[in-house]
Amino acid sequence: MPKPPHLVRPLVQALHAYVPGEQPKIKGLIKLNTNENPYPPSPKVLAAVKAAVDERLRLYPNPTAERLREKLAALHRCRVENLIVGNGSDELLAMAVRCFVEPRPASRRGRASRHLVQFFDPSYSLYPVLADIHGADKNAFPLEPDFGIPSVRDLSRSRQWDFAAALTFVTTPNAPSGRGYPTRQLDALCRAHKGVVVLDEAYVDFAGEHALELALKYPHVLVARTFSKAYSLCFQRVGYFVGHPALIAALHKIRDSYNVNGLGQIAAVATLGDLAYYRANFRKVIASRERLARDLTHLGFVVVPSQSNFILARPPRLTAEQWLAKLRARKILVRWFAHSRVSDSLRISIGTPAECDALVRAARAILKQA
Secondary structure (H helix, E strand, O other): OOOOHHHOOHHHHOOOOOOOOOOOOOOOOEEOOOOOOOOOOOHHHHHHHHHOOOHHHHOOOOOOOHHHHHHHHHHHOOOHHHEEEEOHHHHHHHHHHHHHOOOOOOOOOOOOHHHEEEEEEOOOOHHHHHHHHHOOEEEEEEOOOOOOOOOHHHHHHOOOOOOOOOEEEEEOOOOOOOOOOOHHHHHHHHHHOOOEEEEEOOOHHHOOOOOHHHHHHOOOEEEEEEOOOOOOOOOOOOEEEEEOHHHHHHHHHHOOOOOOOHHHHHHHHHHHOOHHHHHHHHHHHHHHHHHHHHHHHHOOOEEOOOOOOEEEEEOOOOOHHHHHHHHHHOOEEOEOOOOOOOOOOEEEEOOOHHHHHHHHHHHHHHHHHO
16 A cells, blocks of 8 residues: 555654664563663552552543642642643653744744754653654753763853753753762753753652752743652653643643543552652662672673663673673663764663672673673
8 A cells, every 4th residue: 555645744754753662572581671660569559559440440530630749749848830740751741842842933044042942962862852743943962971961151152052942851860871960060050041941850769869949949940750760650651740830830731631541640649658668669779770880890891870770881892782682682681772972882770689680690691702
């Protein structure tokens, strides 16, 4: 059957879609490629979800996730009006582009701040996809060689960085490097900006600092959080923004109705009722992260200091892509990116202690054969 290209917008035809990590169909694989939490949800969360599988499934969920927002407001000591919940934080990132960025007119030449989505490079590879979908300009500014954020002074000296950009994404801690950033540096960056700044804190529960206070301090700053990474709820897709009520109200205007499923809302509320369980898991993940980094360093890997639930490691002797294949042959999945800044490295999610040990054993075996 011939393709009907005339039915699809040229912008969509030219898009390169976001590529998620592989979801394997082969049983028995050790899955260290998508930054999922290796520990299950709290038994209290599982019980709450199971108890909700009843006649309520025929009903629409609360459209604004009201109870969850109330619980989050108490946790973060803010108002319900400071919060919006989404179908994962990814939905909210997409909403931010639609809400704060003007699409680029086809007839316009050059770059204008109101059409600009800006982010550091490398960072979350969804950001440029969202800009392209919206028909916006995008500006990828290189991080420092150690994946640090350039200072405000250095950014000011650059002709490429735009402090008036309509929307700037900052992944903190950074992905894919795992590098963490001090709140004082993020504060200086936010203070220098005129447009909306989203601090994407998907991995912040594994870090030493967080910057949520900046979303309550500055009217143009939003902090993105998710229940996926630290709270073992990837399957339910629940995330949220914290920010000024005016920004939150604007986002509500373009939010899909009933955008967060009811079981997800129930799971997230139950999660907030058992934070001690999750904080114990954070400590276990951090301990495994530090041990894995040490073990791989002893084998000759160069590991970026991480504040997340993964590490970025440059392997010895063979290319990173060769390591990817050899580990997969041993039923261990890790992530490799073709991006020039990290193509020599592997991103490795932190698994259970047994999974991390299996990775180290496999690495030793590969090195013996290299």
